[in-house]
Amino acid sequence: MSIEAGSKLQGKVTGITHFGAFVELPGGSTGLVHISEVADHYVKDINELLKVGDEVTVKVVNVEKDGKIGLSIRKAVDRPEGESRPPRPHPRSGNNRGGGKSRPAPSFEDKMSRFLKDSEERLSTIKRQTESKRGGRGAKRG
Template sequence: MSIEVGSKLQGKVTGITKFGAFVALPDGSTGLVHISEVADNYVKDINDHLKVGDQVEVKVLNVENDGKIGLSIKKAKDRPEPEKKPYSHSPRPRQNRSNDRNNNKPETFESKMAKFLKDSEDRLSSLKRNTESKRGGRGARRG
């Protein structure tokens, strides 16, 4: 029996490490279930979920050229897929907050840019004024 990616198999836990569990498969090979593939929630200690000798159902995630087999317990569980809702576009048009402030008069790009530049220059000059006086830079008064 060859191991194929995507197949579900029954296996027996043969060893547990801090990073996962080794599972013996029916064809005699051994695969690894990484700790992140043990349960749907966060697994701090794998010993809370598995013991040596446990029978588990695993799904084959990958088979490497060197014979390493990646397995998953959480993906082997049959869960109903959540229903996908069809995309529906909202019939309401998007409103810009800045339009509400100006009595519903739309702002032009140029006016927005001018406002941004003015605010930016004010912030920069304020920042320069505050930092130069604290470190005694150019133009700071001493006395």
């Protein structure tokens, strides 16, 4: 059986790694479902969603010349028209609930001055700690 990109197949999970799951397809070939293609949400631990031996429906994303098969579980799920992934929160808004006034983005100069201030504070803390380990400023060596 030839496997082509875009086709949906039933498969069986044969192995799980930290980066994805290996799925055996009809005909004995094996493909990889990358962890980012398992679900529509962020997946920290793939073991929470899949176990070895699970039957899954996958969509063939690509077939490499060297025979590697890229698969997706989340693309194999048919969604009704108009339904898509949940909206992602905007990075500067903190939460995506709205209701409050949004602050303007800090300028480059503001970010740079805050960075310099933080750096100077960290350096002075490190110097103080280092000097106390050596016995202070006026300590004589040896």
